[in-house]
Amino acid sequence: MDADPPRETKELAAPESRGRPQETISEPAKLLRIASMVRELLDETRQASLDEPGRVRLRQIYDRSVGELREVLSPDLQEELAQLAPPMEAVPSESEIRVAQAQLVGWLEGLFHGIQAAMWAQQQAARAQFEELRRRGLTTGEPEGREPGQYL
Secondary structure, three states: OOOOOOOOOOOEEOOOOOOOOOOEEOOHHHHHHHHHHHHHHHHHHHHOOOOHHHHHHHHHHHHHHHHHHHHHEOHHHHHHHHHHOOOOOOOOOHHHHHHHHHHHHHHHHHHHHHHHHHHHHHHHHHHHHHHHHHHHHHOOOOOOOOOOOOOO
16 A cells, blocks of 8 residues: 555634634644745745856746645635746846745745734634633622532
């Protein structure tokens, strides 16, 4: 049997907002690995002059990275990525590579900020809900010294 082992995924989702499709990421760890690699490549291309084979290789890496990213994104994020990171054609110039990579890194950073904001909002909503339950629990009229749920 040559079956691939099942991949463990954890889905991150932004809260549902007014009829918009929900933005999700099925494999956050993969997204982080690709983002780190793209950022490192951008740093390297800033510091080195690239010959034609090097530019071809970077284009291939860029195109594969964008393809891998699409696999872990919901359809709405895939569409956004396709608009912001179109495939490069032929042999790109050094400046085309730098601009494309910088644009991709910027989009990924925006995506991370969006995830952080969504998680913060969810945490604040959960905290408010907990405080409301706690407030209700403290004002239920239980006699002092007795814990709720004690029957003896």
